[in-house]
Amino acid sequence: MCDVIVENMAETKKRCMAGAPQGTRVSTYVADVSEEDQILAWAEAVKRDLETDHIHLLINNAGIGGGGSVVNGDRAQWDKTFNVCWGGVYYSVRAFLPLLMKANEGHIVNTSSVNGFWASIGPGRPHTAYCAAKFAVKGFTEALMTDLALNAPHIKCSVVMPGHIGHGYRDQLPQDFERQRNHHRCAGGASARWWRRARIFSTMSDDQVRGMVEAHANAFRDNAPTTAAQAATIILNGVREGKWRILVGQDAEFMDSMVRERPEEAYTADFYQAIVKGTKWKI
Numbered sequence: 001m002c003d004v005i006v007e008n009m010a011e012t013k014k015r016c017m018a019g020a021p022q023g024t025r026v027s028t029y030v031a032d033v034s035e036e037d038q039i040l041a042w043a044e045a046v047k048r049d050l051e052t053d054h055i056h057l058l059i060n061n062a063g064i065g066g067g068g069s070v071v072n073g074d075r076a077q078w079d080k081t082f083n084v085c086w087g088g089v090y091y092s093v094r095a096f097l098p099l100l101m102k103a104n105e106g107h108i109v110n111t112s113s114v115n116g117f118w119a120s121i122g123p124g125r126p127h128t129a130y131c132a133a134k135f136a137v138k139g140f141t142e143a144l145m146t147d148l149a150l151n152a153p154h155i156k157c158s159v160v161m162p163g164h165i166g167h168g169y170r171d172q173l174p175q176d177f178e179r180q181r182n183h184h185r186c187a188g189g190a191s192a193r194w195w196r197r198a199r200i201f202s203t204m205s206d207d208q209v210r211g212m213v214e215a216h217a218n219a220f221r222d223n224a225p226t227t228a229a230q231a232a233t234i235i236l237n238g239v240r241e242g243k244w245r246i247l248v249g250q251d252a253e254f255m256d257s258m259v260r261e262r263p264e265e266a267y268t269a270d271f272y273q274a275i276v277k278g279t280k281w282k283i
Helices: 002-018 038-052 074-100 128-151 175-181 205-224 229-242 250-261 267-277
Strands: 059-060 108-113 155-162 245-248
Touching: 002 267, 038 074, 059 074, 074 108, 074 128, 108 128, 108 229, 128 155, 155 229, 155 250, 229 245, 250 267
Parallel strands: 059 108, 108 155, 155 245
Antiparallel strands: none
């Protein structure tokens, strides 16, 4: 898993450098954002590698899935999901705030989710760790606005709430299949649902299961109403315009409107079907 991350990071750096003005420096660092010591080390690496004592923009975008049920789910997976999705934001703000304080202006962008205002992925599928973390990110960012306005007015912040975005984080699942199977673990919890379908998989060959996982990954990316590039443009434009609340995708805008209009019905089966119909999700 770590090898895949390093390879992806190297590819990301290559792409950044390809389109950057001459003289641009790009620093990469691999860290577990749920561990504060690693985030603090990352901040030190930024100062060292870029030879700077300040930054202007901090984007907290790390997240994993998993830990669906607090009732009968795995406690370790639940805690890991929550600690990455929420702790990663909190620790990062703490670690990089001194660098933002030394800039003449700064902006913090925290990625929540539509699950930060609607804590569900549909009836019959608990999603507690991820939703709780995304609600925490949203609330923290909203509260942070007042804190910054009083104590660091040159720093602004925004909370980003994406809908279904066609990013490629699931593309690594087929590569990690053997490791996940052998160790009975799922990278980032993203494929845990597959293993709960053991009765189906027991009748399939390894190649068939790999094909199913890969098809699932491709469908997640290709069926999304908003591409990763479109999402990035929406977020950056929102920051430039000084928006503190950035909804990403027409599905996110529709869901936000629905939850506000019908809060008492938000966790009913009929509401979910209205969400699916209105967002035109392919599920």
